[in-house]
Amino acid sequence: MSSKFDKIIDYAVRKGFFWQSYEIYGGQAGFYDLGPLGVLLKSNIVDLWREFFVKQHQDFVVEIESPIIAPAIVFKASGHEESFTDYAVECLQCHRTFRADHLVEERLGVSAEGLGAEQLEKLIKENDIRCPICGGNLGSVYRFLLLFQTYIGPYSPSNLAYLRPEAAQGMFVNFKRVYELMKRRLPFGVAQIGRVARNEISPRQGLIRLREFTIMEIEFFYDDSNPSCDVIYENCSEEHINILRAEDRAEGIDKPTPVSVTEAVNEKIILSPWLAYWMCIAKKFVNVLGVPSDKMYFEEKLPSERAHYSKQTFDQIVVVEKWGKLEVSGHAYRHTYDLGRHMEFSKAELYAIRQLKTPKVIRRSIVKYDKNAVINFFGSKAPQVFKVLASLSSEALAKMVTESQGDRVVIEGIEIPKAIFKVEDVEEKVWVEKIIPHVAEPSFGAERLLYVVLEYAYSEDGGRVVMRFPRRVAPIKVGVTPLVDRDPLEEIAHRLFKELKKYYYAMYLEGDSIGKKYAQADELGIPFVITIDYETPSKGDVTIRDRDTKKQIRVPIADLVKVIDAGLRGVDILSLGYPIIE
Known part of the structure; x- marks a missing residue:
């Protein structure tokens, strides 16, 4: 019997959400193409992220865009050239290369994150871990740089460059310019959405581990002595998040504990108040994507697991069927590391000004x-x-x-x-002094969120697939169909479809019976289907079917956009006072 994961992948490929890149040449691991519905779904996820993290905070968060290629000095300064590595091991028989910690985790069922080359090699030898493809012996474990290398201009060592593995450095090197634009006031955030590249050793998890993907990040700058994080009490005072602390993990505890966001700050469970705030917003955001609160938590990284720039890191984890848990965002307290390093290497002054009370x-x-x-x-x-x-x-x-x-x-x-x-x-x-601002960073991978949305939307009803996409991110918002495929119903349906395309991504549903058309719409996750029936020509109204309840209301054509808009905002269209058709 197929697993839910296998069904989702089969569905996604068949319906045009995604498929492996370069299929006609046998495919390339770590790269996936998005099809028409995948592009729409991802675009809606990105737009929703922008709404939660930028638009709702536009008085102190701005968005920029920077290149995906940077001179090598940028990543030397950031520490990536030295520290952005994983451990690889090669099969001595078939010469395939694998990520060593993943082989250990898959074989022994333990976490190998943070282990060094010697520790991994010892585990591989003691447990006779072999090549998962051919069963051959594995060689020595070695450090592998995950940066994609290129050159800016002629191929010369002085022109060495890298594809960015994160959007963050573009925001750090632009700190001074944005600081001036923000009238030299802290706190403020810089957001960026764009493509990044990581030369993963052996990606084998589909959309979950890609060599190129879309990242959505904020670098939030603030004065550590006066964080000015009042919004945490305005927006998150009643919010609780589930946290699995590093100290609990070290003792073998794997059950998260619910804690209020403000308590997490006051008790120093989360060291940075702004880190806590963006974790709260991240929880709300992922809730709207269709993941309930009891299916997500924040896992604190052990010191050995943290990135070189972080004083504290939490991964936002969502429970999924295949892997048990899946990281959908990372929240790092980058403190003064990045700005300090760029000042050291560039000699530029990336300070902020602190006003003194005395x-x-x-x-x-x-x-x-x-x-x-x-x-x-x-x-x-x-x-x-x-x-x-x-x-x-x-x-x-x-x-x-x-x-x-x-x-x-x-x-x-x-x-x-x-x-x-x-x-x-x-x-x-x-009356003033120079400071290096502290930084809190929320970072999301759009493609992982796309998979999570698919998994949590996927359901079956009597053997039929019903995709219960949250209305805000559903790729196609409305379907239009005549009750029977003949005029004058068809003519009205085509006219309405043409009009609704001005407002939404819509689909004209064709097929046999109206039941099969509804089934087609459900399989694509369309929240609302407008049906032109025998009463429409004389009365000027239509029915709107709600995907999740299967109930319909009768609405004048003139009210269609108003009703659909309300439904997409989350209003129950059955409560709007229109006649309900059971």
Whole structure:
């Protein structure tokens, strides 16, 4: 008997949601094409994400777009060139390559995430883990860089570049520009939706592990000493999330515990209040995609499992049939790591300004110099000396004068008498200070969400497939059909279909009986079907069938758009006061 997963994959391929890329050449692991319905479904998921994470927060979250290719220095600074790796192992017989930790997990049923090469190799040898394809012996475990390599311009080491594995770095390198656009006010978020690439070692899970996919991310910047996260109390004070803490996992506990979002912050279960806030929004978002709260939780990563940039990470997990659990989003407290590293490598100032409630008294040394003495001593070379002195800050010049030995100060090869300079200690009141903002990041993969939506929408009714898509993300919103395929019903149906296409993705349903047309609509997950029947020509009204209740209401043609709009917003159309047809 086919599993639910097998049925979903078969359905998705048959109905044009997705299929493996480059099929005519045998297919390519890690790449999938989206068909017409898949494109619509994914587009609706992306639009819904944008609504939850950007539009509803547009006063402090903005969206940008940056290239998918970046110079190698960007990913050297970000730490990816060194740390964005997995462990691979090659079969000595068929020479296929596999991800070592996945082979260990599949064979032993344990988590191997975070284990090093030596630990993985030891487990493989002690448990006689062999090639899953040919049964051959496996070689040594080695580190494999997951970045796709390319070049910008001619093939030269100086032009080395990578395809981005995340959208985040485009937001970090643009921090200063967006900070200025946001009038130098924290907190604020930068969102980005786009394609990313990860050279996975041996992807074998369909849409779940892809080498190219669409990512939806926010990098949220805030002052750690004053997070200004009042929205957590406005929008999440009544919300609870299920959390499986790292300390519980370390003790072998695998049952999540429900906790209020505000309690999670107050008790330091979640270190960053903004991380907690976006986890709350993530829960609401995935709820609207059709996943009930008791089928999702947030799993805290162990220190050995966290990415190099993270001080705390939670994976949003959804329960699925085939794998038991599936990560649909990651929530990382990236603190000051990325901005600090880009400042180190680029020498750009990526600071924010913190306003102080009371001024700080700063003591510093400054230096003054006698310009006439410079002119008298250097004569015609004085302009060159003034240019060198002007290139240095007063503090830097004071340090050089103070630390120099003897009666001369050597600056860029020029010996200047020390007597020309006068070092003074001064006190200043400062009302601002430079800070590196902390960062909380929610990150989603659109294709994984597409699969989750398919699994939770899939149902069977008397042997028929009924896709119960949430109305907001259903690929096709409305079907139109005549009760029988002849005029004048057909003529009215075609006219209505033409009109409704202005507002929705719609489908004209053709076929035999009206029952088969309804079955066709249910299989495609169409929420509403408009039927033109024998009363329509004389009365000017039609029936609207609700997919989930199978009940119909009779509605004047003039009210169609108003009723469908209400239904797509989540209103029960049976409650709108129109006659109900059982």
